[in-house]
Amino acid sequence: MNSILVIQLKRLGDVILTTPALRELRMLYPQARITLLLDHHSAAVAPAIADVDEVWFYNRNASFNLWYDLVRCGFDLSLDFTGNDRSALVSFLSKASQRIGFSFVAKRAARSWGYTRLVQSPVREKHTADHYIDLIRSLGDFVPKSVLSLRLPEGVGRSAETLRREIGLPGPYLVFHPGAARPEKYWLADRWATVIQHAQTRLGLPCLVTGGRDPGELRHVNDVLAQSRGRSGIFSLAGKVDFLLSAAIIREGTLFIGVDTAAAHVASAFQRPELVLFGPTNPFHWHPMHTSAVVVRAGFGNPLTHFEPRQKGLPMSELSTETVICGMETAFKYVK
Numbered sequence: 001m002n003s004i005l006v007i008q009l010k011r012l013g014d015v016i017l018t019t020p021a022l023r024e025l026r027m028l029y030p031q032a033r034i035t036l037l038l039d040h041h042s043a044a045v046a047p048a049i050a051d052v053d054e055v056w057f058y059n060r061n062a063s064f065n066l067w068y069d070l071v072r073c074g075f076d077l078s079l080d081f082t083g084n085d086r087s088a089l090v091s092f093l094s095k096a097s098q099r100i101g102f103s104f105v106a107k108r109a110a111r112s113w114g115y116t117r118l119v120q121s122p123v124r125e126k127h128t129a130d131h132y133i134d135l136i137r138s139l140g141d142f143v144p145k146s147v148l149s150l151r152l153p154e155g156v157g158r159s160a161e162t163l164r165r166e167i168g169l170p171g172p173y174l175v176f177h178p179g180a181a182r183p184e185k186y187w188l189a190d191r192w193a194t195v196i197q198h199a200q201t202r203l204g205l206p207c208l209v210t211g212g213r214d215p216g217e218l219r220h221v222n223d224v225l226a227q228s229r230g231r232s233g234i235f236s237l238a239g240k241v242d243f244l245l246s247a248a249i250i251r252e253g254t255l256f257i258g259v260d261t262a263a264a265h266v267a268s269a270f271q272r273p274e275l276v277l278f279g280p281t282n283p284f285h286w287h288p289m290h291t292s293a294v295v296v297r298a299g300f301g302n303p304l305t306h307f308e309p310r311q312k313g314l315p316m317s318e319l320s321t322e323t324v325i326c327g328m329e330t331a332f333k334y335v336k
Contacts, residue, residue: 011181
């Protein structure tokens with residue numbers, strides 16, 4: 001295989017969860033040129049993706065150059081991790097002699113023609129990272145490792161350190177990430193304020209709040225900060241820095257506490273001690289898999305130690321403050 005196209009048109013979190021599969025692909029074909037195609041909304045993570053040679057971007061409103069490059073390059077192998085109409089068309093136009101996707105695309109006949117081989121992988125029965133690895137497993141024998149990985153460009157860490165010093169936060173700190181792209185993942189602001197106070201009291205460390213630039217997410221973060229008004233040692237970079245700088249902030253944090261979102265996957269990629277809050281989504285498919293991670297979920301009174309593939313989600317309001325504090329106490333044990 002001299003030239004390989006990898007298609008992943010899902011959101012940031014899914015892109016990060018694809019990194020173990022990319023690592024295994026690189027190990028199988030160390031000399032191949034690997035091109036990763038991302039949706040343009042996930043472009044921010046591209047500089048941190050290792051094990052690929054170049055990254056292309058799909059933009060529905062400006063895709064002519066992409067179609068031209070697909071036809072021109074002549075890939076030997078294409079791997080579609082997405083499985084929608086767009087990715088099926090991309091796979092077909094790649095003209096790769098091997099075009100591999102997941103078997104679930106066969107539910108729509110119009111998609112299945114884009115592939116030469118379909119791989120069985122019951123997505124509801126697997127962690128998302130393991131599901132993606134199944135596509136690589138179809139290419140050869142290996143012992144997969146579902147370890148997320150990100151590689152920040154040189155200089156990003158120095159920029160993060162400079163920024164922390166500028167805002168008066170040169171030493172150890174806790175990272176809180178209450179926002180998400182989906183509003184149903186928001187936990188109540190007053191409960192966030194309570195657990196932030198608990199963490200500060202227990203560890204004696206300042207708190208740095210991170211978040212994206214979505215207006216709804218920023219309103220939620222501001223509600224959390226308003227509930228914490230009057231207390232010292234709380235700093236916010238929500239909406240003020242880009243993805244890579246935020247990732248560097250998370251990487252150097254003493255402990256990450258946040259909802260199920262891309263930021264939690266960043267903490268997992270750097271194997272930071274973390275507590276992740278789940279409600280409507282099932283942690284079976286998305287939970288961090290490293291040993292210093294703790295998961296709490298709406299409807300359960302204690303941190304989860306066992307995950308079930310077919311459990312319905314519950315509103316975040318069903319996640320109590322006491323449960324999160326219990327999870328924090330467990331996570332504190334991993335803090336050095």
